[in-house]
């Protein structure tokens with residue numbers, strides 16, 4: 001649906017943008033683990049395009065008292081030590097496509 005009504009999309013977790021960019025880039029090649037989990041839950045009409053659903057473990061933290069570091073770290077399947085301590089800065093993946101995730105630090 002998003003691809004029919006927008007040119008760009010922002011993905012938010014606990015009230016903060018974690019990925020932003022052109023709809024095509026975000027939907028077809030999402031670098032952020034939360035975006036990938038969200039998209040895996042979208043029902044597919046075409047059986048050939050079915051994706052495995054990425055189930056997130058744990059509870060959704062309180063946005064009033066978010067966890068230290070990356071707010072997604074308690075549920076992230078790719079969490080690293082740095083994620084528990086430091087909130088990730090914005091990283092440009094391509095023109096106008098940004099992500100906040102330590103996986104993409106250079």
Ligand code: SF4
Pocket residue numbers: 032033034070071072073074076077078079080083088100101102103
């Ligand atoms: S910064 Fe770490 S915890 Fe946050 S989404 Fe990236 S890998 Fe997962």
